[in-house]
Amino acid sequence: MNVAIFSTAEEASREVARRIAGAVNRRPDGVLGLATGGTPVKAYQALIGMYRDGKVDFSKIRTFNLDEYIGLPADHPQSFRHFMDQQLFQSINVDPERTFVPDGLASDVAQACSQYEAMIRDAGGIDLQLLGIGHNGHIAFNEPGSAADSRTRQVALTDETIENNARFFESIDQVPRHAITMGIGTILEAREIVLLALGEGKAEAVKKMVHGPITEQHPASLLRRHRNVTAVLDAAAARRLA
Numbered sequence: 050m051n052v053a054i055f056s057t058a059e060e061a062s063r064e065v066a067r068r069i070a071g072a073v074n075r076r077p078d079g080v081l082g083l084a085t086g087g088t089p090v091k092a093y094q095a096l097i098g099m100y101r102d103g104k105v106d107f108s109k110i111r112t113f114n115l116d117e118y119i120g121l122p123a124d125h126p127q128s129f130r131h132f133m134d135q136q137l138f139q140s141i142n143v144d145p146e147r148t149f150v151p152d153g154l155a156s157d158v159a160q161a162c163s164q165y166e167a168m169i170r171d172a173g174g175i176d177l178q179l180l181g182i183g184h185n186g187h188i189a190f191n192e193p194g195s196a197a198d199s200r201t202r203q204v205a206l207t208d209e210t211i212e213n214n215a216r217f218f219e220s221i222d223q224v225p226r227h228a229i230t231m232g233i234g235t236i237l238e239a240r241e242i243v244l245l246a247l248g249e250g251k252a253e254a255v256k257k258m259v260h261g262p263i264t265e266q267h268p269a270s271l272l273r274r275h276r277n278v279t280a281v282l283d284a285a286a287a288r289r290l291a
């Protein structure tokens with residue numbers, strides 16, 4: 050695992066935007082794997098800035114998001130589809146028909162999950178996958194205990210994740226209990242992985258990811274099995290590293 054440390058969240062976010070733009074410029078009809086959460090917001094803003102400056106063209110790109118809450122319609126303010134439209138897609142020239150987020154309202158979730166896997170495969174696989182990290186080491190919604198070879202599936206969120214994500218909802222009761230997430234096996238098939246972690250709150254999870262045992266109990270540690278993964282950190286998230 051490569052580790053790149055920047056003094057501020059802004060600089061780390063700009064680095065992530067540069068890496069995403071680099072992947073798009075190398076393969077303009079390629080495939081991006083995208084993430085939600087508080088962490089990538091500044092990186093998406095930097096990417097929008099690069100688009101406006103004419104440094105990157107998304108017109109032929111396809112995107113697949115990591116996960117979605119079960120039970121929220123696409124236009125719900127806290128759905129990950131809505132987040133992506135607001136934070137990125139509406140401000141760049143990506144074709145909305147080529148942006149994919151798991152369907153949180155699918156009537157047959159298992160079928161929707163295997164279809165999502167097939168769509169990624171048919172697109173040629175993911176060139177660059179962006180990730181954040183949960184306080185408990187989760188990646189996407191692969192909570193501790195998720196199998197290293199897991200695929201896109203329905204999962205139950207841990208109480209900790211529900212509490213952490215409650216800040217985005219009016220009350221904790223409104224946070225969905227289940228989600229569809231790409232699996233760890235799915236994520237590890239991306240040709241390049243960039244994990245962004247910002248702030249002191251992530252320092253312990255980052256330390257375990259980099260220095261701890263490679264274990265399903267800390268899903269992010271499994272990324273060390275991948276050949277081309279970079280953790281992009283601000284100084285606060287990196288402060289417990291050796």
Ligand SMILES: N[C@@H]1[C@@H](O)[C@H](O)[C@@H](COP(=O)(O)O)O[C@@H]1O
Pocket residue numbers: 084085086087088089115116180181182183184188189190210214
């Ligand atoms: N499913 C998402 C993850 O993809 C994200 O990386 C993580 C951290 O979120 P944040 O960036 O808001 O700290 O938790 C969420 O629940």
